[in-house]
Amino acid sequence: MKSVSTTSTSTTRRRTNNNPSVVAHPSPYVSAAQTKALLTGSLAARMARLEANDMLSTDMAADLVGTTRVTINAWIAKGRAIGLTQTRRGFKLPSWQFEPALWDAVPKLSKALGSNEGWALLAFLETPSGALGGMTPRQAIEQGHLARVVEVAGAEGY
Numbered sequence: 001m002k003s004v005s006t007t008s009t010s011t012t013r014r015r016t017n018n019n020p021s022v023v024a025h026p027s028p029y030v031s032a033a034q035t036k037a038l039l040t041g042s043l044a045a046r047m048a049r050l051e052a053n054d055m056l057s058t059d060m061a062a063d064l065v066g067t068t069r070v071t072i073n074a075w076i077a078k079g080r081a082i083g084l085t086q087t088r089r090g091f092k093l094p095s096w097q098f099e100p101a102l103w104d105a106v107p108k109l110s111k112a113l114g115s116n117e118g119w120a121l122l123a124f125l126e127t128p129s130g131a132l133g134g135m136t137p138r139q140a141i142e143q144g145h146l147a148r149v150v151e152v153a154g155a156e157g158y
Contacts, residue, residue: 046119050084055092058083065098076118079110082125084118094122096138105141105149112153124153131155 049055058069061081065072076083076091083091097106110116113124125138129152132140137149 046084049122050086050092054095055084056095058091058093061093061095061098064095077116078107079116079121080107082106082118082121084122091118093118099142101141101144101146102138105146108146108150109137109153112150 056064058072062069062072072081072093073083073091075081076093081093082097083093086092096102106121109124110121113120115121125141126136128134128136129140131152132145132148135143137152140146140149
């Protein structure tokens, strides 16, 4: 006998054998209230990440690497650098990406993930992975395992 999930209050109804009786099934979707809570939490988490001590403006990043803001923006557009969109104009960039081990990794990961979107790249790099023994991809790269991280990034369905 199937157990009924208590995580969602909405149900779907199904007719069987042209019988007008209905059978209730738990909805596979989260409720509108749950969706709103997830989005609100996501915005708060993003805002906190943008204000973290390791974040740089495009001008600060340009000064750090000896180039221009225009070049930094071009690198972001090409997946060469991780640029996080803000609620106002411009990007914020994690400073650690300019370390030699990560600098070489960012374009490879962008290609393997099929995305140059900054939040997607950051989420991949900062989320622990079972495929990496529980380390974050960033930690694995810093420990010399770039090839394995690129392999994980390119795995189907990641």
